[in-house]
């Protein structure tokens with residue numbers, strides 16, 4: 200009963216800022232309640248003081264970070280979530296394959312998660328970019344682009360990855376709409392459609408195997424680097440999957456709906472959907488700067504409990520997993536929140 204009273208629902212506007220912390224440290228608190236003062240202002244007004252000290256700082260406040268924050272908020276941990284609004288799926292109008300939110304707008308899922316997490320009084324959300332970090336004797340400090348330093352006993356990186364778009368004009372406009380990365384997320388919507396797989400080598404074969412169940416009208420666009428082995432060529436032949444080993448020059452589209460791929464040799468071909476296996480990089484360089492190791496694939500190396508190679512630092516979501524989905528981000532975030540809480544409990548018990 201007591202618990203319920205403490206975490207009663209509040210309008211989301213007030214909950215963008217941890218009220219208790221804010222009221223204590225600022226004489227402008229009353230004004231801040233009246234106008235939606237930006238959290239950037241909050242941060243720059245108050246440089247390193249004990250008010251800037253947290254049990255846990257989570258960098259990245261999308262699905263993975265918010266999921267970690269919920270586990271920690273419910274454990275009464277003083278948590279700061281720092282986020283600069285660059286979730287990787289912001290290009291797509293509808294997110295699929297996450298139970299209870301199938302077909303929802305990506306931002307709507309994140310907004311609902313944020314409102315739920317901010318019901319817990321010990322959780323604060325800061326709209327800022329974490330750009331630097333240093334290890335302390337006990338814990339860590341994180342610096343924002345605005346020059347504020349914030350400290351915590353533990354860190355969780357939920358920073359995601361950044362897709363590196365290829366050159367052809369029109370690619371970015373279609374990304375997440377008709378140029379897609381994952382059959383589970385968007386394949387159903389293009390079932391039976393004329394489909395291209397923009398990939399080479401093993402990746403192309405892997406995608407072809409998955410997509411073949413959704414459409415029999417598939418072509419591989421291997422961009423002059425097919426690199427197929429004999430048995431792969433035989434498999435493609437067996438399933439009547441042609442491949443065009445030539446470079447795409449541009450993409451003709453209408454508001455993100457692909458109409459045609461235009462090749463450098465002048466050939467044009469109509470497709471309804473294109474799967475693209477893109478290279479990526481970590482969205483934030485801060486984990487590596489603190490000594491977190493990367494795997495060969497470019498993900499942050501974590502153990503089965505989301506622990507990185509650096510004691511006290513955890514990572515979750517896309518930055519540390521090949522399984523790229525909202526569900527996996529939520530799962531690994533939840534796990535890292537629980538593991539960090541466990542570590543803090545062990546240290547003080």
Ligand SMILES: Cc1cc2nc3c(=O)[nH]c(=O)nc-3n(C[C@H](O)[C@H](O)[C@H](O)COP(=O)(O)OP(=O)(O)OC[C@H]3O[C@@H](n4cnc5c(N)ncnc54)[C@H](O)[C@@H]3O)c2cc1C
Pocket residue numbers: 258259260261262263264281282283284285286287288289290291293294295296297327328329330357358359360362374375380384385482483485515516517518522523524525526528
């Ligand atoms: C186009 C597209 C469509 C997709 N569609 C689906 C789908 O339909 N269904 C599905 O399940 N999955 C889908 N996915 C995959 C899904 O979006 C990701 O798996 C999921 O977003 C990963 O969550 P995350 O929290 O790990 O990272 P993200 O959602 O990418 O969020 C990372 C967050 O960290 C923040 N951040 C990073 N660095 C810093 C920093 N230094 N300081 C402050 N903040 C920082 C960013 O601002 C961002 O908000 C899609 C992906 C893409 C690219």
